[in-house]
Amino acid sequence: MQNEFLFVGVLLLVALLLPAGGLGLAWLLRPHKPNALKKTAYECGIETIGETWVQFKVSYYIYALIFVVFDVEAVFLFPWAVAYNQLPLYALLEVSIFIAILVFALAYAWRKGALKWI
Amino acid sequence: MEPFVFFIFSILTLGGALGVVTTKNLYYAALFLIMSFSGMAGYFVLLDAGFLAAVQIVVYVGAIAVLILFAIMLSRKVMTRNEPLLNRQWGLGLATAAIFFFVMLAVPLNVKWPLSNEVSSGNELVQLGLAFLGSYVIPFEVVSILLLVALIGAIILARDTSDVEVE
Amino acid sequence: MEALIHWLADLLAKWSWWPFAPAPSATVVVWLVYAAITAFVIAPLAMIVLTWLERKILARIQDRIGPNRAGPFGVFQALADAIKMLTKEDITPSGVDRIAYNIAPAMAAVAAIAVFAVLPVAPGIIGTDLNIGVFYIVAIGAYGILAVLMAGWSSNNKYALLGAFRAVAQLVSYEVPMVLALITVTLVAGSMSTADIVAGQGSGWYFIAIPLTFFIFFVSNMAEVNRSPFDLLEAESELVAGFHVEYSAFKYALIMIGEYVHMLAAASFSAVFFLGGWRGPFIDWAVQTSPLLAVVMGHVYFLIKVGFMIFVLIWIRGTLPRFRIDHLLDFSWKFLTPLALLNLLVVAFVLKLFQPGTSAGIDIPAGPLSGLYLGGWGQTLGLLLGSILVVLVASAVVKAFAHRSKDAGLRAIAAAE
Structure with a gap:
């Protein structure tokens, strides 16, 4: 009949009304007195020095990178988990090989210091 | 109902793709890319492939888009550059793109695509799992080796070489 | 949900003044009601109840009482916070x-x-x-x-x-x-x-x-x-x-x-x-x-x-x-x-x-x-x-x-x- 995702669309649209309605109501109710001092960025009470940028730290990027690899691994494990009841025993062996290779990847990342938050 | 939803997803996908290449702000380009990915997920939903839609969102939006945003946000020089959008060869570029577009258009219109009459039986996940570990088990294992190689390569490239310890 | 939709479709089929087809519109109505309850009842209620629970329980763990001024046992504290949030200036x-x-x-x-x-x-x-x-x-x-x-x-x-x-x-x-x-x-x-x-x-x-x-x-x-x-x-x-x-x-x-x-x-x-x-x-x-x-x-x-x-x-x-x-x-x-x-x-x-x-x-x-x-x-x-x-x-x-x-x-x- 209809798509099972239709309710998801309905829920998203209705849920969008919450921020929209709330923001609209707040815009009606609140005062609006802009002031040059209020508009400065917050830095514990002192003036900001320099532009807004952050020193490049590789560790942030490496965590996201390792996450991509494990995310794709999880995507492959989900269909296996659903079909597990109907698979013979060697399916377990095959998935053990899959997971073992990825554990090796994690161990490599660990030894090479990629997981250190410096 | 369905053409309307398809139209909306098309606007999301194509609009996002158009936004990626035409905007000058690199950060907005990444956001438009996310919009395009979400539209693609919508297409999968329309084709009754819910699992693939979720995979698209989890992998592309959840992991790869985050990675792209990190890379953009952590490079200061990229953010402050503001070059003009077109250079002096835009005429030649337009001609090449137009020829390429018409060639790409001619291929799907002239191929007789075999349409299958199968209806999704609802247990496509089980069939996917059975296929992964049945007939396609070698590609399944090769994927894990591919991921291992990708991770090793990325770590070697992105490693902080200023203080390499030999363990 | 299926039973609810069927019940509502039967009810709507009996009402001659309902202009839409009973079965699809019953589905839409049930879905809209469920979505509205989730977004407008559960979410704000979660905010109110959870913040109150958290402040009271944390207070007891930390050997103090927690909010008890706004209403009995401070139950209207979250409502007061919500009104404050709506009327603050958006800087x-x-x-x-x-x-x-x-x-x-x-x-x-x-x-x-x-x-x-x-x-x-x-x-x-x-x-x-x-x-x-x-x-x-x-x-x-x-x-x-x-x-x-x-x-x-x-x-x-x-x-x-x-x-x-x-x-x-x-x-x-x-x-x-x-x-x-x-x-x-x-x-x-x-x-x-x-x-x-x-x-x-x-x-x-x-x-x-x-x-x-x-x-x-x-x-x-x-x-x-x-x-x-x-x-x-x-x-x-x-x-x-x-x-x-x-x-x-x-x-x-x-x-x-x-x-x-x-x-x-x-x-x-x-x-x-x-x-x-x-x-x-x-x-x-x-x-x-x-x-x-x-x-x-x-x-x-x-x-x-x-x-x-x-x-x-x-x-x-x-x-x-x-x-x-x-x-x-x-x-x-x-x-x-x-x-x-x-x-x-x-x-x-x-x-x-x-x-x-x-x-x-x-x-x-x-x-x-x-x-x-x-x-x-x-x-x-x-x-x-x-x-x-x-x-x-x-x-x-x-x-x-x-x-x-x-x-x-x-x-x-x-x-x-």
């Missing part, structure tokens, strides 16, 4: 990225609410029984991560950016053990649909069968929701409230709504996946005799379990100190992820041991212990033994690591055991 700092600054809190709130589409609250009451229910939860979480990143970047503030990067590093690191724990639950249940997972707990709730998975899932979920002890990002004493430092008034309220609704979702899904959802005494009898009674009983059981999980979340917040960022990330990558992988393999192995013979006409050789299957309870016991085995192995490995560690203090602790 938008100069130099923010307008579009991303405004979209980010809305995306956080909508993503938190959208998870409730697959929550089975009672037998037959679920938004939509997606056959990828568990995976859908993971997918919606991705938008929550993006909202944090957008909020931090668009605020044009160094501390917001730093806070957003750390928040995303934490969220992303704890997503891996959480997804692995969910794969384990899918393995035991045989299906990704949340309704099937609740139905599969008829022979033993999963927190008895796979308690280690419950631990991994619960801890990862706590980190995903930024609850203490993982709340480094919004700690008042560090990074000055992290990525949402430049938000004021209702946008801040939206971010808070997103966070508390996400907390409610974490508690609800822990109850669904591990505490048996709407299962309880006499529920099977009620499903057969009177569906309406089953719905009411299911709701009651479910609310009791969710309340208990929320209490545990608040209790842990009041008890444990905060983790440091590198400890946090190390705990996820170096402890939880290998543990989750080992747990997955052991659970898969035990399941194959207890596999009953040909099921649904498929010729699978029965596992060696299939005689002990006992309608599922033998499998539950076997999984429990497997989990205990994994815990023993893991603690032995951790102790061995501690002995060899370069840190003298850690060696002393390990030697004293």
Whole structure:
């Protein structure tokens, strides 16, 4: 009949009304007195020095990178988990090989210091 | 109902793709890319492939888009550059793109695509799992080796070489 | 939901003044009502009840009383806060990225609410029984991560950016053990649909069968929701409230709504996946005799379990100190992820041991212990033994690591055991 995702669309649209309605109501109710001092960025009470940028730290990027690899691994494990009841025993062996290779990847990342938050 | 939803997803996908290449702000380009990915997920939903839609969102939006945003946000020089959008060869570029577009258009219109009459039986996940570990088990294992190689390569490239310890 | 839609369609067919076709419009009406209840009743109610509960329980843990001025026992405190949020001035700092600054809190709130589409609250009451229910939860979480990143970047503030990067590093690191724990639950249940997972707990709730998975899932979920002890990002004493430092008034309220609704979702899904959802005494009898009674009983059981999980979340917040960022990330990558992988393999192995013979006409050789299957309870016991085995192995490995560690203090602790 209809798509099972239709309710998801309905829920998203209705849920969008919450921020929209709330923001609209707040815009009606609140005062609006802009002031040059209020508009400065917050830095514990002192003036900001320099532009807004952050020193490049590789560790942030490496965590996201390792996450991509494990995310794709999880995507492959989900269909296996659903079909597990109907698979013979060697399916377990095959998935053990899959997971073992990825554990090796994690161990490599660990030894090479990629997981250190410096 | 369905053409309307398809139209909306098309606007999301194509609009996002158009936004990626035409905007000058690199950060907005990444956001438009996310919009395009979400539209693609919508297409999968329309084709009754819910699992693939979720995979698209989890992998592309959840992991790869985050990675792209990190890379953009952590490079200061990229953010402050503001070059003009077109250079002096835009005429030649337009001609090449137009020829390429018409060639790409001619291929799907002239191929007789075999349409299958199968209806999704609802247990496509089980069939996917059975296929992964049945007939396609070698590609399944090769994927894990591919991921291992990708991770090793990325770590070697992105490693902080200023203080390499030999363990 | 199907029964409700049929009942409403019959009712609408009798009303001659209803202009639309009864069956599709009944579906639309039921869906709209369910969506409206989820977005406009559950979400603000979650905010109000949870903030009040949290402040009162934390206060009692810390030997004080908590809010007791606004209404009896301070129940109207959250309402007062809500009115304050609506009427405060919305200060938008100069130099923010307008579009991303405004979209980010809305995306956080909508993503938190959208998870409730697959929550089975009672037998037959679920938004939509997606056959990828568990995976859908993971997918919606991705938008929550993006909202944090957008909020931090668009605020044009160094501390917001730093806070957003750390928040995303934490969220992303704890997503891996959480997804692995969910794969384990899918393995035991045989299906990704949340309704099937609740139905599969008829022979033993999963927190008895796979308690280690419950631990991994619960801890990862706590980190995903930024609850203490993982709340480094919004700690008042560090990074000055992290990525949402430049938000004021209702946008801040939206971010808070997103966070508390996400907390409610974490508690609800822990109850669904591990505490048996709407299962309880006499529920099977009620499903057969009177569906309406089953719905009411299911709701009651479910609310009791969710309340208990929320209490545990608040209790842990009041008890444990905060983790440091590198400890946090190390705990996820170096402890939880290998543990989750080992747990997955052991659970898969035990399941194959207890596999009953040909099921649904498929010729699978029965596992060696299939005689002990006992309608599922033998499998539950076997999984429990497997989990205990994994815990023993893991603690032995951790102790061995501690002995060899370069840190003298850690060696002393390990030697004293």
